[in-house]
Amino acid sequence: MTEREQIEMDVVFVGAGPANLAAALWLKKEIAIHDELVEHGLRHGNKVGDIEIGIVEKGAYVGAHILSGAVMDPIAIRELMPDFLEQGCPVDSVVTEDAFWYMTKNRAFKAPITPPPLKNKGKYIISLSKMCEWLAEKCEEAGINIFPEFPASEVLYDENEKVIGVRTGDKGIDKEGNKKGNFEPGVDLLAKVTVLGEGSRGSLAKQLTARLGLNEGKEAQVFSLGVKELWEIPPGNFSEGKVVHTLGFPSDTKTYGGGWIYGLKNNVISIGYVTGLDYLDPTIDPHAEFQKFKTHPKVAEILKGGKMLKYGAKTINTGGYYTMPRLYADGVLLVGDCASFLNGQRIKGIHTGMKSGMLAAETIIGAFEHGDFTSHTLRHFEEKVNLSWIYDELHPVRNFHAAFQSGRLSALINTGLQFLTKGMAWGFMPKEHHVAGHERMQQINDRHGHTDHSRYANLKFDKETIFDKVTDVFHAGVAHDEDQPSHLRVLDTEVCATKCSEEYGNPCEKFCPAAVYEMEFNAKSGRQELKVNFSNCVHCKTCDVADPYQIINWVTPEGGGGPDYKGM
Numbered sequence: 001m002t003e004r005e006q007i008e009m010d011v012v013f014v015g016a017g018p019a020n021l022a023a024a025l026w027l028k029k030e031i032a033i034h035d036e037l038v039e040h041g042l043r044h045g046n047k048v049g050d051i052e053i054g055i056v057e058k059g060a061y062v063g064a065h066i067l068s069g070a071v072m073d074p075i076a077i078r079e080l081m082p083d084f085l086e087q088g089c090p091v092d093s094v095v096t097e098d099a100f101w102y103m104t105k106n107r108a109f110k111a112p113i114t115p116p117p118l119k120n121k122g123k124y125i126i127s128l129s130k131m132c133e134w135l136a137e138k139c140e141e142a143g144i145n146i147f148p149e150f151p152a153s154e155v156l157y158d159e160n161e162k163v164i165g166v167r168t169g170d171k172g173i174d175k176e177g178n179k180k181g182n183f184e185p186g187v188d189l190l191a192k193v194t195v196l197g198e199g200s201r202g203s204l205a206k207q208l209t210a211r212l213g214l215n216e217g218k219e220a221q222v223f224s225l226g227v228k229e230l231w232e233i234p235p236g237n238f239s240e241g242k243v244v245h246t247l248g249f250p251s252d253t254k255t256y257g258g259g260w261i262y263g264l265k266n267n268v269i270s271i272g273y274v275t276g277l278d279y280l281d282p283t284i285d286p287h288a289e290f291q292k293f294k295t296h297p298k299v300a301e302i303l304k305g306g307k308m309l310k311y312g313a314k315t316i317n318t319g320g321y322y323t324m325p326r327l328y329a330d331g332v333l334l335v336g337d338c339a340s341f342l343n344g345q346r347i348k349g350i351h352t353g354m355k356s357g358m359l360a361a362e363t364i365i366g367a368f369e370h371g372d373f374t375s376h377t378l379r380h381f382e383e384k385v386n387l388s389w390i391y392d393e394l395h396p397v398r399n400f401h402a403a404f405q406s407g408r409l410s411a412l413i414n415t416g417l418q419f420l421t422k423g424m425a426w427g428f429m430p431k432e433h434h435v436a437g438h439e440r441m442q443q444i445n446d447r448h449g450h451t452d453h454s455r456y457a458n459l460k461f462d463k464e465t466i467f468d469k470v471t472d473v474f475h476a477g478v479a480h481d482e483d484q485p486s487h488l489r490v491l492d493t494e495v496c497a498t499k500c501s502e503e504y505g506n507p508c509e510k511f512c513p514a515a516v517y518e519m520e521f522n523a524k525s526g527r528q529e530l531k532v533n534f535s536n537c538v539h540c541k542t543c544d545v546a547d548p549y550q551i552i553n554w555v556t557p558e559g560g561g562g563p564d565y566k567g568m
Ligand SMILES: Cc1cc2nc3c(=O)[nH]c(=O)nc-3n(C[C@H](O)[C@H](O)[C@H](O)COP(=O)(O)OP(=O)(O)OC[C@H]3O[C@@H](n4cnc5c(N)ncnc54)[C@H](O)[C@@H]3O)c2cc1C
Pocket: 014, 015, 016, 017, 018, 019, 020, 056, 057, 058, 059, 063, 065, 066, 067, 068, 069, 070, 071, 072, 073, 128, 150, 151, 152, 153, 197, 198, 199, 200, 202, 203, 204, 225, 226, 227, 228, 272, 313, 314, 315, 316, 335, 336, 337, 338, 342, 347, 348, 349, 350, 351, 353, 556
């Protein structure tokens, strides 16, 4: 048995995204205020004192694995740090102009009024990766320990199923599973409270939710995939501060999807496309959908003469309020995207994620005050969420994504009605409400001629505007040591070579935006078999979500491996 060091902390945060960074910083600030009030007799209760706080992050540095649009609603950061601009928060631009385009194949119709949820004037265009790097500096200045290159690979429980911390991944294991010369066992980080803020489809959140049944009575989570490029374009092609959202081309009317273009400083734009991973047609390829979006004359005009700088892709949990798991259990809280705090209608989760972290911090102070880290005190987190502006924002859009599962037309009618009724569901909604994407994907033979095989026929990968997956992955700066076990655990590859091939045509080759999955002819067996190029993986988690048999399990690779999203 491997001997492991045990490090005792008070609170361990898993993942250095906006939710956990805000949580850790707020915890430090609020403890100082709480203790001072108690000391001066202005608040009843006990002092919390100096507690040891750690944040583990799987990326090589904080921000390395952070990918977002991003237009940030400043409501949460203003609460966290009212003088965030004076303190140097790296916002890129202020939104000065909004537009909403409905796209047909050749035309883009600008809506006379921007739909209220997509109004962004006065909000900030940011690189979330840069912002997280900056928030991490603020955390370190406040005395919070940050451990990059430390993936949490396992949740630790006591004999009563209480969470008592996390185990970090081992380093120096070769691809056969043997210890190499540089082997370093992961450590056990023990904590009174563990906070999971791993982002969309968190690997520990998935384990924990299944083990403790935190999804019981909740609707299935639904995900989308956002594929993004940063471009430098000629001056005058798109203004700084302009924000465009699109609907229509190239998505078909049964598939949820839309694009964005945000104008940053120095003639840089953030451009991307979101495809719902609850599509029906197994031949859909979200990366190709994005490339096709760029062929639209209106978009191509903006990109003309420009150069792609960076690429990335990441899932987004779009299910919303009804798909939120129970947010607490003994010794543990869930915040941010891994607990479904994103507002799917606005595709915004930075502000709600940060606020969820701050409310988690306030709950933790209560737990320390009472010396009780069980559900008995941690359940107050859910009450705090439901009494905060998070509820006011998420509850009225609780049926937004489900409406899209009946197609675009009914979704547009439903969205309008929901807006007028504070979110009530109407007759056009699918009966089952949110259905998990992998359950909706149709088998090839059941589509009765509905698959459009010419969907990507005219897509020419010229490597100037339209990129194939391998070229794009190069621009994601991905690196994994190849001599390690694959972190993409395909539980039964026989299914891939037989059933999946016949029934779905191996959709993993299409849905993965990083060319990780490839069916390759094996001369020995005389058939196509699965090859997993795990070193290409951009940690988007699409495979874990979209595989129709749910036999792909994404686990954390060796620390530091993955994309390099600096500035994304
Ligand atoms: C393409 C795209 C566009 C978006 N656009 C916008 C937008 O314009 N505005 C907006 O408000 N929101 C937007 N969002 C949503 C927003 O980015 C998220 O809601 C927000 O980042 C969630 O924050 P988080 O802290 O929960 O998780 P994340 O930002 O995902 O951060 C999680 C962190 O945890 C780390 N981690 C995960 N698992 C482990 C582990 N086991 N061990 C150690 N570390 C781990 C990850 O590496 C990562 O650094 C967008 C998202 C995407 C994908």
